[in-house]
Amino acid sequence: MTIAIRMPPDVQSVQIGEQAVVFIDDFLTEPTEMVEAACQSQFSPCPGYEQGKGYPGLRATAPSEYSLRLVELLEPLIKINFQVPEQLDLNKSACEFSLTTVAPDRLGVMQRTPHFDSSSPYHMAVLLYLCGPEHGGTGFYRHKATGFQRITSENLQTYSDVYSDELHRAPPKPRYFDDSDDHFQFLGMMPARFNRLVVYPGSLLHSACINPGIGVCADPRRGRLTVNTFFDS
Known part of the structure; x- marks a missing residue:
């Protein structure tokens, strides 16, 4: 299989609360090949399942x-859009297909x-959706009692307590x-x-917004299929 990113990428940004979220639509030239790769993959429960x-x-x-x-x-995109110092090296985690399956x-x-x-101030989450809008999205929140949207080394202990x-x-x-509920304010999705x-x-407080009627499914063609990757310095 051949994985190619559509060039030039149309990099867009949206403000959610006080923080920017960057996204690129039509990211891969042949995204269905990634779905087929997922169908051929051996899935296993995540640690802590x-x-x-x-x-x-x-x-x-x-x-x-794909990796x-x-x-x-992503390395130059992250440094430009999220004020990561140029001299810092970014380390990437494994790229993993993910499917929500817990009721x-x-x-x-x-x-x-x-x-x-x-x-960590430079820990970045990178999420590729290989499913449609019927599967919700990613929601971002503020913790009401502390006012925190982003958890840092300075406020971690207060938030945790x-x-x-x-x-x-x-x-x-x-x-x-x-x-939103009594403790978290929904800022946007x-x-x-x-x-x-x-x-x-x-470091942003976030959650997968999942439609349990269709999103809890182990079939890559029907479930909430994503590819998850993390970068950090």
Whole structure:
């Protein structure tokens, strides 16, 4: 298979709260090849699956050629759009296909609220949607009690203390998080769109907005198929 990025990429940015989220539509020239690759892949549960922690579903390694193409474009794009110092080297995680497969009533407590990936200032999440808008998108939030939208090394302890106390006092209902509740304010959503690439700081409070009627599915052709990658210095 041949993986190619459509050139030149149409890089767009949208402001959600106080933070920018970058996206590129029609990212790959032949995105259906990635779907076919996912269909041929061996998926397995994510770490923490049985304990109700982490990503609520299955993952499989994406094609190495996708990984190579991604690095060529994303390193300069991230440095330009997210004020990453030019001298810093960015390290990329493995590129993985992801499918949500956990039913809402089986979600762990922390899987029912917005989360952040890392408090590192240059940790970036890169998400390629290989599913359509019927699968929701990615929502971004502000924590009401602290006012934090982004979790940093400076505010991590404060946020963790307040968040843990909230979970203890009133565990969230067993559902995939989407709109505002007593503790988190919904700021906006990046809608899913087939072949849309989304880039945002992993320190932002966010959540996959999932339609459980169709999004909890292990079939790459019908489920909420994405490719997840992380960059950090």
